[in-house]
Amino acid sequence: MKNVAIIMGGYSSEYQISLTSGNVVYSFLDKSKYNAYRIHIFRDKWVMVDDNNTEYSVNRHDFTVAYQGNTLSFDVVFNAIHGTPGEDGLMQAYFELLGIPQTSCDYYQAALTFNKRDLLSVLKPYGIKTATSYYLNLGDTIDTATIIKTVGLPCFVKPNKSGSSFGISKVKTEAELLPAIENAYKEDNEIIIESFLDGTEVSVGVINYKGEIKVLPITEIVSENDFFDYEAKYLGKSQEITPARIAPELTEKVNAVAKRAYEVLKMKGFSRSEFIIVNGEPHMLEMNTIPGLTTESILPQQAREAGISLPNLFDNAITLALK
Secondary structure: OEEEEEEEEOOOOOHHHHHHHHHHHHHHOOOOOEEEEEEEEOOOOEEEEOOOOOEEEEEOOOOEEEEOOEEEOOOEEEEOOOOOOOOOOHHHHHHHHHOOOEOOOOHHHHHHHHOHHHHHHHHHHHOOEEOOEEEEEOOOOOOHHHHHHHHOOOEEEEEOOOOOOOOOEEEOOHHHHHHHHHHHHOOOOEEEEEEOOOOEEEEEEEEEEOOEEEEOOOEEEEEOOOOOOHHHHHOOOEEEEOOOOOOHHHHHHHHHHHHHHHHHOOOOOOEEEEEEEEOOEEEEEEEEOOOOOOOOOHHHHHHHHOOOOHHHHHHHHHHHHHO
16 A cells, blocks of 8 residues: 655645645545545645644655654655645655655646746747736836737736736726736736737646546636636636537647647646637646646546546546656
8 A cells, every 4th residue: 555645735825725625635535545644734834634633743854754653654745735835846846856756747847837927938939829928027117008018908917926816917907007016916026917818718637647648628717707716716706617618620729739738848747727719729828737626626527527537537646656
């Protein structure tokens, strides 16, 4: 029996969602094949939490836990941390140094995809289309006229490195731009401002399943709010339609672009990319490498549609990591 550490929590605004994802992995993991342990990673403590909610401290030097008179070590790590330090390469690099396999992509890919500006810049030469964008770093002079001339109105102001739509605003007038920039700076010291793409929003899961790169059925996002924000994602203010209501040839085109991005970046594990289809062309917004894994999350919905149960999805991730 392999010992699996399911890491969850994290240091960002997304920690609550991560705890939910991690607990879903814990409950669906095949207990006849794996000894599963929940590890909470927070700024002030790293602890293993047992079924009675008793906490045992994690030794960060070798990622072991003193538990029931023994030293508990782990064969593999299931990474369920959204945001930093699980999705930005820090935990990946840590486990690589310790020689412990883990289920997500490698540290370079995690750092790259977590940085929206860098990700889109790397993918552009491969013919992957994106919105028109304008970059700001904290301390830069803010020239609202130039920004609007570059990206137009409405536009989106986003923190460069954050998830779950924290800090994102849709800006419709020049007067709304500065408050939106201040809001984004609460999450990150780098900002990306993007032109509004008027089209169909879709989310595309790509995984390595049994050694083959597999694009899962596409999900169409129909938000009741102005865009797919936190409320739309987690508080039911959106419809997520899987498979998406798009023509078969468009499905093929989106699948090809999503798969291309996964291959170009030499990805491993799960990925979920967001696209907006404008005039029959998919434009990439971002790629998530630790997508939500709750029973209602998009990637598990897509896996279900593809006939892959959650126990199989999680088992596959661990099997590939151990290889």
